[in-house]
Amino acid sequence: MIGDDGAIRLKVANQAPPKASDREFELPKEPPTADHREQLFALEEAGELEVLRVPEPLVKVDTKYGRKKKIPIENTWHHKSCGQCGHIPGYSSSIYWLNRQFELNYHDPREQTSCTAWNYYASSTSNPAAQAAVACRNFAQAKLDGYFPLIHCGTSYGHYKEVRAQLLHYPELRQQVRDVLDRLGLPFVFPEEVVHYSEWIHVMRHRIAERQVRDFSAITATVHPACHYHKLVVEDAIYDRDLYDGQRTAIVSGVVEALGATVADYSTWHDCCGFGFRHILVSRDFSRSFATIRKIERMKEEADPDVTLTHDTGCVTTLDKSQFSTQAHGRNVGIPVMSDAQFAALSMGAHPYLVCQLHWHGVDMKPLLEKMGIDHVGAWEEFERVAERLEQNPEAFLTWEEV
Amino acid sequence: MLPLYRDAKYTDVPTGDKQDLFDAVKSDMRYSHELYGCYECGICVAACPSARFYDFSPRVFAQTMAREDIHTFYELLNDSVWDCSQCFSCTCCPRQNNPGGIITIMREVAVNTGLQSAKDALRAYSRIIYKVMSTGTQVSPDMLQPDFFPDWGPDVRDVSLNLDVWRRAIPPETLHTVEMAWDVSEKTKLELYMIWKLTGNLEMIESVDEGLFMILEEVMEELLDEHGYDIDDYDCIVGD
Numbered sequence: 201m202i203g204d205d206g207a208i209r210l211k212v213a214n215q216a217p218p219k220a221s222d223r224e225f226e227l228p229k230e231p232p233t234a235d236h237r238e239q240l241f242a243l244e245e246a247g248e249l250e251v252l253r254v255p256e257p258l259v260k261v262d263t264k265y266g267r268k269k270k271i272p273i274e275n276t277w278h279h280k281s282c283g284q285c286g287h288i289p290g291y292s293s294s295i296y297w298l299n300r301q302f303e304l305n306y307h308d309p310r311e312q313t314s315c316t317a318w319n320y321y322a323s324s325t326s327n328p329a330a331q332a333a334v335a336c337r338n339f340a341q342a343k344l345d346g347y348f349p350l351i352h353c354g355t356s357y358g359h360y361k362e363v364r365a366q367l368l369h370y371p372e373l374r375q376q377v378r379d380v381l382d383r384l385g386l387p388f389v390f391p392e393e394v395v396h397y398s399e400w401i402h403v404m405r406h407r408i409a410e411r412q413v414r415d416f417s418a419i420t421a422t423v424h425p426a427c428h429y430h431k432l433v434v435e436d437a438i439y440d441r442d443l444y445d446g447q448r449t450a451i452v453s454g455v456v457e458a459l460g461a462t463v464a465d466y467s468t469w470h471d472c473c474g475f476g477f478r479h480i481l482v483s484r485d486f487s488r489s490f491a492t493i494r495k496i497e498r499m500k501e502e503a504d505p506d507v508t509l510t511h512d513t514g515c516v517t518t519l520d521k522s523q524f525s526t527q528a529h530g531r532n533v534g535i536p537v538m539s540d541a542q543f544a545a546l547s548m549g550a551h552p553y554l555v556c557q558l559h560w561h562g563v564d565m566k567p568l569l570e571k572m573g574i575d576h577v578g579a580w581e582e583f584e585r586v587a588e589r590l591e592q593n594p595e596a597f598l599t600w601e602e603v
Numbered sequence: 604m605l606p607l608y609r610d611a612k613y614t615d616v617p618t619g620d621k622q623d624l625f626d627a628v629k630s631d632m633r634y635s636h637e638l639y640g641c642y643e644c645g646i647c648v649a650a651c652p653s654a655r656f657y658d659f660s661p662r663v664f665a666q667t668m669a670r671e672d673i674h675t676f677y678e679l680l681n682d683s684v685w686d687c688s689q690c691f692s693c694t695c696c697p698r699q700n701n702p703g704g705i706i707t708i709m710r711e712v713a714v715n716t717g718l719q720s721a722k723d724a725l726r727a728y729s730r731i732i733y734k735v736m737s738t739g740t741q742v743s744p745d746m747l748q749p750d751f752f753p754d755w756g757p758d759v760r761d762v763s764l765n766l767d768v769w770r771r772a773i774p775p776e777t778l779h780t781v782e783m784a785w786d787v788s789e790k791t792k793l794e795l796y797m798i799w800k801l802t803g804n805l806e807m808i809e810s811v812d813e814g815l816f817m818i819l820e821e822v823m824e825e826l827l828d829e830h831g832y833d834i835d836d837y838d839c840i841v842g843d
Contacts, residue, residue, distance in 0.1 A: 334795065600774045
């Protein structure tokens with residue numbers, strides 16, 4: 201600016217900028233991304249596809265840019281996860297157990313395939329048309345069965361949102377998918393919202409807390425958010441102004457707080473777990489190094505939690521299974537790992553082995569279970585009695601009624 | 604232009620061959636949404652898990668593609684491309700780039716072309732591809748064997764020894780399986796296989812692992828035949 205004396209003077213800041221802790225986060229006035237629901241409904245209006253509506257009863261929650269997302273409470277079609285069902289079955293079992301405890305109507309379909317995205321991100325032996333057709337075949341089946349898809353796997357959730365973005369952008373891809381579905385005799389359907397099971401747990405967290413029978417107030421947990429939940433198509437992940445000031449996803453942390461446990465922060469919260477898709481199966485030296493050095497050791501040194509909780513197949517597997525062999529290198533490991541679903545089920549009194557199937561996990565859970573007030577010795581004896589009975593009768597199975 | 608790497612391995616590959624593969628990546632419909640420019644700020648590298656343990660950089664991928672440096676591109680296509688974790692942490696890019704997405708496309712091109720480096724990278728992985736393409740589930744309980752996962756500790760041995768009983772000791776009926784993650788109906792498996800055929804995926808498998816392709820085709824087409832499907836009705840309908 202020019203002063204009275206005609207001299208040019210530069211503006212000089214006379215106040216220090218506010219510290220990060222004093223700044224208030226504000227959402228953008230307009231979300232920076234298009235609303236996929238408006239785009240889907242426009243395509244439906246044009247007769248291109250059918251939008252599968254979120255059924256009542258539902259809960260609306262805030263997402264990253266302040267839009268509301270509809271989360272169905274029941275009438276859900278459980279889109280299972282390869283790694284959960286195959287290697288950590290207490291994960292899926294706990295999700296179903298929670299639904300059953302609240303007497304909610306759901307469907308566990310045999311007519312569901314994997315999203316196949318684990319393979320796609322590992323090997324790229326596929327293409328967009330195949331990936332979109334696999335997604336839409338599952339969604340068509342959900343419609344035919346009369347339910348709304350609830351996605352168990354974080355990668356399926358992220359990949360299906362990626363597929364959605366591609367279908368919305370590329371008319372030629374929609375035509376390819378339509379041709380494939382026509383050949384299979386299936387309708388072209390896409391759900392109004394892609395919903396992850398952990399979002400269902402998030403909106404159910406206060407109802408879960410009302411039914412809590414175990415005291416978790418002495419439990420400290422660290423949270424690992426799945427990359428494919430909050431980094432891959434970011435706009436419809438759940439955020440909450442009261443958690444992390446709305447600047448990190450509220451998923452998982454919300455349920456931990458609701459159940460009275462302490463959420464402990466650590467410096468590598470944003471980091472991946474190291475799963476790597478291809479790496480966890482055939483190059484595990486990388487996964488193991490990353491999971492233990494960047495995640496587990498940081499948590500241990502900075503928060504020393506009783507448990508770390510996450511909400512995806514790959515994250516539970518990598519963070520848990522990587523810890524065993526690194527003990528040989530003297531690494532500072534030894535944190536039990538489980539899903540939010542198992543944690544919530546345990547809070548409501550679920551059996552640690554018959555329902556939560558914790559014997560499929562690697563790290564010793566016994567100190568944690570003791571802190572939760574669970575008689576793990578007696579619980580394991582109960583499991584062994586069941587196993588002995590099943591061993592004597594090869595046609596028998598454990599039923600829901602028994603647990 | 605010389606490749607970025609002083610220890611470049613593929614200097615004898617004709618420039619035209621490299622250009623063709625580069626063009627194949629750039630012509631993918633997704634490409635224009637994956638790369639907008641690069642500040643060289645390195646935020647993607649800071650967020651990248653692979654960058655911490657490999658000689659790998661998502662920034663180099665973005666830069667190489669933006670500069671159209673086909674020689675460095677070819678080095679990356681045959682080497683670093685398989686180090687990516689596909690976690691998409693790099694989407695924190697302030698220019699909205701998606702280096703992980705570029706890598707997805709590059710890998711597809713490497714597989715489609717049948718590059719030897721792609722075959723090598725996927726050699727140990729073939730049984731997983733077979734599992735997901737034929738059963739509709741990616742991993743199965745019977746994969747939990749101590750010789751396959753020796754580093755996962757004694758629990759893997761316990762699961763393996765008790766597999767049948769422990770699977771029946773899980774409440775959901777769909778999980779009483781050993782060879783599949785869950786019980787996928789036969790009709791559903793066949794529909795999935797038809798998707799692979801109709802979208803040209805089997806040709807991709809053939810180009811990267813002919814043995815795997817032959818087993819997959821034989822097993823699944825026998826099943827299709829048993830169920831009265833005319834296999835010729837399901838030839839690829841997805842064009843380039």
